[in-house]
Amino acid sequence: MKTELLIVGAGAAGIAAALSAWEAGCRDILLTDRRECTGGILPQCLHEGFGLAQYGAELTGPDYTDRITERLEHTGVRLVLGTEVLTIRGDKTALLSDRSGLTELHFERLILASGCRERTIGSLPVAGTRPAGIFTAGQVQEMMNLRGQNIGQEVLILGSGDLGLIMARQFVLTGKHVIAVVEKESRYGSMARNYHRCIVPYHIPILYRTTVAAIHGEGRISGVTLRHLDSGAEERLACDTLVTALGLIPERELVRGLGEPDWLFLAGNCHRVHDLVDSAVAEAEAIGTRVGGEFA
Numbered sequence: 001m002k003t004e005l006l007i008v009g010a011g012a013a014g015i016a017a018a019l020s021a022w023e024a025g026c027r028d029i030l031l032t033d034r035r036e037c038t039g040g041i042l043p044q045c046l047h048e049g050f051g052l053a054q055y056g057a058e059l060t061g062p063d064y065t066d067r068i069t070e071r072l073e074h075t076g077v078r079l080v081l082g083t084e085v086l087t088i089r090g091d092k093t094a095l096l097s098d099r100s101g102l103t104e105l106h107f108e109r110l111i112l113a114s115g116c117r118e119r120t121i122g123s124l125p126v127a128g129t130r131p132a133g134i135f136t137a138g139q140v141q142e143m144m145n146l147r148g149q150n151i152g153q154e155v156l157i158l159g160s161g162d163l164g165l166i167m168a169r170q171f172v173l174t175g176k177h178v179i180a181v182v183e184k185e186s187r188y189g190s191m192a193r194n195y196h197r198c199i200v201p202y203h204i205p206i207l208y209r210t211t212v213a214a215i216h217g218e219g220r221i222s223g224v225t226l227r228h229l230d231s232g233a234e235e236r237l238a239c240d241t242l243v244t245a246l247g248l249i250p251e252r253e254l255v256r257g258l259g260e261p262d263w264l265f266l267a268g269n270c271h272r273v274h275d276l277v278d279s280a281v282a283e284a285e286a287i288g289t290r291v292g293g294e295f296a
């Protein structure tokens with residue numbers, strides 16, 4: 001199998017790159033995603049706040065996804081969902097896996113738009129066991145918003161980035177008790193707008209210069225030891241759920257070791273983490289236009 005342009009990841013960045021490459025004249029584009037739907041992270045983001053620059057409106061993640069996916073339907077971009085790219089080789093071949101098996105694909109240009117992954121509790125020197133009830137914020141967002149699962153009731157959040165604060169508000173709105181957001185720095189890590197929308201109106205406490213030093217519980221988490229970084233004092237706090245929002249890491253394992261060949265381009269969160277979808281899309285459009293123009 002062959003294609004001129006392979007794009008890995010049909011999130012906002014991958015779709016934007018595909019649309020621009022098509023508009024620039026490339027007529028042989030394969031856009032793949034391992035999920036069964038387009039949009040990447042967006043379908044699980046039920047809050048409003050997407051696409052202000054692009055559409056002049058604050059859309060929810062699913063609405064934003066519908067708009068960009070609809071634009072794809074007016075092009076000849078081949079979209080293949082439920083298809084994971086397993087490996088990329090230096091001879092410009094990719095190994096694709098879907099329900100029918102493995103396929104080797106030769107491409108001329110590759111745009112990697114594989115997003116990012118969350119940093120987990122394992123990245124911190126936290127003592128104790130790892131019982132059930134410890135989740136990343138993205139995990140609970142997917143569990144609650146896409147699968148309708150319950151995650152617990154007494155919630156402590158570690159990390160005050162955008163994802164942590166967005167989920168703090170959702171927990172309150174769904175009847176859970178947010179004990180506190182714990183942050184090692186002396187200021188919240190999110191955009192100001194998320195602090196003012198998600199924390200202030202709900203009076204959610206943020207414990208600054210504090211971290212989780214140990215986890216307690218057998219089977220399910222029953223509490224944590226908090227350490228106040230300036231005084232060194234420690235205290236024990238009961239909770240049945242710990243949600244970590246410790247930051248995002250660009251996901252580019254697929255091209256690790258390949259160096260910087262002239263056929264490889266990175267777009268969106270796998271290049272650098274974008275707080276706003278508009279910024280991820282603008283970057284991807286520029287790359288799509290440049291790469292697509294080579295085939296015009």
Ligand SMILES: Cc1cc2nc3c(=O)[nH]c(=O)nc-3n(C[C@H](O)[C@H](O)[C@H](O)COP(=O)(O)OP(=O)(O)OC[C@H]3O[C@@H](n4cnc5c(N)ncnc54)[C@H](O)[C@@H]3O)c2cc1C
Pocket residue numbers: 008009010011012013014032033034035039040041042045048049050051083084085086113114115116141162163166254267268269270273274275276277278280
């Ligand atoms: C919780 C959260 C809230 C946000 N809130 C806002 C907001 O309010 N307003 C705003 O403007 N922006 C917001 N953002 C930022 C914005 O949503 C992102 O920057 C943008 O959506 C990233 O798009 P992406 O395409 O780079 O990555 P992703 O959306 O992560 O897409 C990557 C895709 O690549 C696929 N993929 C990865 N590896 C493979 C592989 N090997 N084979 C096949 N497919 C693969 C994945 O399945 C995924 O679908 C938020 C982000 C998060 C995480």
